[in-house]
Amino acid sequence: MKYKVALFDADGTLFDYDKAELEALQDTCEFLQLECSINFIELYKKFNSGVWRDFESKKIDTQTLRWKRFQLLFDELKIDIDPKYVSTLYLDYLSQKSYLFDGAEELIKNLYQRIKMSIITNGISEVQRRRIGLSAINNFFDHIIISDEVGSPKPESMIFEKTLKFYKGIEKNNVIIIGDNLESDIRGGINFGIDTCWFNPNKIENDSGIDANFEISDIRECLEIIY
Template identity: 30%
Template sequence: MHYPWILFDADETLFHFDAYAGLRRMFAGFGVDFGEPEFHHYQALNQPLWVDYQNGHITAEQLQHRRFAGWAERLAVSTRELNSAFLAAMADICAPLPGARELIDALSGKAQLGIITNGFTELQQIRLERTGFRDAFSTLVISEQVGLAKPDPGIFEHALALMGRPPREQVLMVGDNPHSDILGGLNAGLHTCWLNPAGKAAPEGIRPHYQVSSLHELHKLLLA
């Protein structure tokens, strides 16, 4: 199959996102031994915040503040300082997923590539530079900058405007999250490919055009 435009999600689509390792590294800098119990408590707070963010109920700034508010009080530092340290730690440990580099190298020159992510600016730009991917993507759309998060149709419209408004059926959205990436892409009229390494069943009402278990499989599909 051939798509003139391919949009990728970032976290767990192109890059590993090991939040536990990043948090351990970050908190070590504040003299805290951050273990599994602390991580479970953090996730219990963080995950609902991300749902609220993706649904447009809170802003990126509110998410970043609320997830570290308790720790900021405990450590007598600002939530902004903690959030920045976390993103820096995540940038330090960033690594492309298996097959990502080969796929992007193979697609370069054959299709226009873009990233549309709900992640934060501070991490995305550093990560693209450190992995050598920055020049491969002509379009980089970050929810924090746009003020809208996937699956909101507005963030996809923003991306399409930056891309020069190509026909929507000529744009493939690739991502690991069936709600933000796949449903968001479908609602924007794009073709979609769900990266589903765990082989999960698609949520009711979400029907991606394609489904792959790895980036190697996507590579074969796109460049057969």
């Protein structure tokens, strides 16, 4: 067995974030008596993606990220509601949504006690801890590393360094990260000097110039790579 530590991204890798996000938006709109139209959802996703890119490049902090996407959305749609209030409401709904991808629970349970595992995720602490805590795989990880808590998002090396400090005596060549995001997960792993596995369930073409050591379309394929 080459690897002694596997670092898993959470959303888009083990957890179905798109489903959680959609339900949280629908719940938020219902509470506020807003129409949760396709346009509303698509605009939110556009602004949310941009705000997350700003966060990962350290242009904004987590506190700004929380409400900025709603401010941009409401400005576009001319909705007069406090974005900070809506953000608090939305994040509470989101924290209650915990959906694993098919095969994720099976994979993690198969790897448990064979290899050390941690989750390393960019996200908001109270949301991620609650969502992961509600899942069937919560107790199988040594550590849950959240960018909001360590003050460093992927792809920065600091979050990887802080994670590896938990594993005394483990060399980088014995560590692999598995994630769906080429920029934050794969580039982050490459820059830190560990092996990388790109989870690409939709089999999209990679023209980013960021090349992982491995590519999989089913999360269960990790088992053959890691162990």
